[in-house]
Amino acid sequence: MSADAAANRPAAIQPTSAYHEFAPPDAAREHLVCLWTQQVGGGDVDLEQNVLPDACVDVIWVNGEPTVAGPATRASVALLPPGTLLVGARFRPGWCAGVLGVDASELQDQHLPLADVSPALARRFSTAVADVEPVADRLAAAGALLARQLAGSPPPDGIIRATVRWLAAHPHGRVHELGRALHLSDRQLQRRMLSAVGYAPKTLHRILRFQRLLALATAGGPHAVLSSLALRAGYADQAHMTRELRQLAGRSPTELLPGAESALQKAELF
Template sequence: MYQERASRLGDGSMLWSDTARSAGSQTRVTPDGCLDLIWNDGVLLVAGPDTHAHLIANLPGSAFVGLRFAPGTGPAVLGVPAAELRDLRVPLDRLWPGDRVRLLAARVSAAEPSARGSLLEAIALSRLADHGGPDPATRLVAARLREGGTVERAAAAVGLSRRQLHRRCLDAFGYGPKTLARVLRLDRALRLARSGMPLATVAATAGYADQPHLARDVKDLTGVPLSSLCPRGPRGPERPRRPTHPAGSAAKRSTPLPSGSRTTA
């Protein structure tokens, strides 16, 4: 069962938990511009920012707890540029000293299930206190782009050239401002569609030229039609989010983990 709540980080980050569904079910993970710190059955992992959707086979009974950082916050916590984690799922001990990660993982694993998320938040808050928070300029850029602003206006708002903005966005978000704007628009559209909003209204509200533009962009970024991601029926649209398998490979392609928006097939 998937659950989420606003994180104590207070910047739009979300704390979530999930238990993998029955054998044979699959989860399509869609891009959302975020990085996640994840506990999965005793292992701490990091899910980097996605540029495309990933189809993952669920392992029944596996438990996940994750902290989904608001765009731009993850690199400040992890100490790694987001571009280095793009489309990857990596064990945390590849980024931080192994002894420290083992102690943190053991502490989270020993806690009551309901307390594990709070421990992930404590880890993140401690890192932010020691190393400083996200770049305020890039947070403003993300807000402007999420609102539908152009790259030129976002750059002007923070006093950067297009080249400077591109470099800062790679570090903070994992991709350039144009791709970030596209991913944030997709994430907003999926949230609106899953709320039950008519698709023509979703397209206009999220900033697409029209409904066919929305349909093309969703298909290009996720590989499936919008109707597959937002099933509509008597119970309304489904809104789960990110899946994971135990660590073993750094690449997201071979070691899927929970992170991003997701739909279960």
């Protein structure tokens, strides 16, 4: 193609995206952060959806077919074709293992068909949600299905719940202090956290601090001072925050913070 022809070629039409979060059913509030939907509009190219680490596992129905997005340690980009409809359920950190019947560390940085993780669960989830229309009814069907599934699933033990709460509430805290408070060795705590959450405690601490920062930045608006945000979120200083954002999100604070929101906003962890 000549340079003139390339210059005169019409620009690709970017698809639109509508994303919404909803409170989970009452029976699932202890287990889920939220239910959510995303609808990708028409366009000539795929939507490039930036996905940030949030310590959660999501079950996502992609055009009706169930998949699992495991706990991420770094940002990734999901390509969503125009017309894609996603219905998702976001588990609280540590709550997925009993439902899916799998060690959460096996799902780290993975996005898999639910059938590869739990074939029996995938059959139940597919038939109950795939053919439901419209979107609101599909969302309600997913919520009701999860509530029934969660009712028969064992919750995480008290150590896991206490660890997640403590790490979220103490962004300046030291993980070894937590082990002493729980009367566990570092090795015992790490083993239990990897199984239930998919991360070692220090990694979970970093990601919860990152999500706290996103929540603070959203609340502070476009005029929030970066140095103040860094300290309030739990970083040693602005330089520390910048290094962490480049490692976890692949962007600088000025690139990321104006548009990003915390995936844990409805979890009330902060």
